[in-house]
Amino acid sequence: MDWDKLRIFHAVADAGSLTHAGDALGLSQSAVSRQIRGLEEGLGTILFHRHARGLILTEQGELLFDATRAMSKRLETATARIRDSEEEVFGELRVTTTTGFGTLWLAPRLPALYARYPDLKIDLMLEERVLDLPMREADVAIRMKEPSQADLIRKRLMSVRMRLYATPEYLRANGKPQTIADMASMRLISQGLSATQVSAGAALVRELLTAPLRSTFTVNNYFGVLQAVLADLGIGLLPDYLTEDFPALVRVLPEIESAEVPVFLAYPEELRHSKRISAFRDFVLEEVIAYRRNRSTAPADG
Numbered sequence: 001m002d003w004d005k006l007r008i009f010h011a012v013a014d015a016g017s018l019t020h021a022g023d024a025l026g027l028s029q030s031a032v033s034r035q036i037r038g039l040e041e042g043l044g045t046i047l048f049h050r051h052a053r054g055l056i057l058t059e060q061g062e063l064l065f066d067a068t069r070a071m072s073k074r075l076e077t078a079t080a081r082i083r084d085s086e087e088e089v090f091g092e093l094r095v096t097t098t099t100g101f102g103t104l105w106l107a108p109r110l111p112a113l114y115a116r117y118p119d120l121k122i123d124l125m126l127e128e129r130v131l132d133l134p135m136r137e138a139d140v141a142i143r144m145k146e147p148s149q150a151d152l153i154r155k156r157l158m159s160v161r162m163r164l165y166a167t168p169e170y171l172r173a174n175g176k177p178q179t180i181a182d183m184a185s186m187r188l189i190s191q192g193l194s195a196t197q198v199s200a201g202a203a204l205v206r207e208l209l210t211a212p213l214r215s216t217f218t219v220n221n222y223f224g225v226l227q228a229v230l231a232d233l234g235i236g237l238l239p240d241y242l243t244e245d246f247p248a249l250v251r252v253l254p255e256i257e258s259a260e261v262p263v264f265l266a267y268p269e270e271l272r273h274s275k276r277i278s279a280f281r282d283f284v285l286e287e288v289i290a291y292r293r294n295r296s297t298a299p300a301d302g
Contacts, residue, residue: 005042008025009036009068010071011025012055013047013064013065016055017054018032045058045060046058047061073136076136089279090121091119091120091276093121093122093139093140093276094122094123094125095122095141095142096125096127096137096142097124097127097142098128098142098143098221099126101142102126104226104241104245105245106142110124112283113283116283117279122280125138128196128197128221132149133149134152139267139271139277140271140277142284143263145198145262146262151270153269153272154264154265154266155265155281157263157265157284157285159260159263160240160260161200161239161258162198162237162261163240163256163258164237164251165229166229166234166235166249166250168250177253178253179253180253181211181212183208183253184214187216188209188215188217188236189219189225189228189229189234189237190205191222191225192219193206195218198258198261201258203259204237204257208256222238240257243295265284265285267281
């Protein structure tokens with residue numbers, strides 16, 4: 001099969017237009033049309049339905065587009081591996097993690113990584129949904145559970161628990177609850193049950209909502225929960241890794257916490273030798289070790 005025709009087909013399928021694909025490829029619309037027609041004749045099938053508003057893939061076209069998309073991802077991987085220098089770390093690295101962990105734990109630590117590797121370009125994708133690493137939706141992921149996808153290298157980083165925290169100002173104004181019954185006169189801040197979150201956090205939210213609460217405030221990620229807590233709005237259910245960077249927060253009802261949530265770093269097997277991946281992995285592991293050391297020497301919550 002003609003690789004050049006496949007390349008042009010992929011561009012047309014991606015753009016949904018002969019003109020836009022031609023612009024991207026530096027070819028005329030007629031040249032693109034001839035290549036697509038030749039590919040259809042060679043395969044003995046129609047790949048696109050022609051409409052006034054653009055092109056729509058036929059069922060056969062969808063099958064071929066799936067194949068060329070996979071080929072494109074493989075080529076991107078090969079290109080990245082070829083471009084990785086033996087001595088230098090540079091280029092784009094697409095990292096995905098949850099909104100809470102990415103904004104509250106990872107992003108504040110990245111200046112040290114950039115100081116070490118100034119030519120690195122990190123694209124941080126904060127997604128509650130799990131991106132497909134083997135299909136190269138991202139290069140590396142940090143997730144709140146062990147990845148189930150095959151062909152991934154995975155490393156457990158640490159464990160997290162969801163706990164209740166408030167500011168000293170809120171507790172001075174409203175009192176510090178000694179039992180869950182005392183929460184009746186206070187406001188609980190948490191992720192809503194309809195929000196995408198770790199199952200351990202959702203389970204604890206459901207448990208807390210069985211208590212008679214005067215008021216609640218829900219947000220769809222932990223960054224929002226933290227901002228509301230810092231604004232003295234109430235008592236928030238937050239991941240315990242925040243206590244290092246927000247030491248003024250006071251833990252409330254220390255007997256209440258979620259089940260343990262494992263945090264994993266993962267990347268595709270085919271990127272095992274990527275210098276960018278290795279640099280990012282080693283940096284995160286160093287930061288986790290420092291975080292654990294600080295936690296072990298910090299005074300107990302309370």
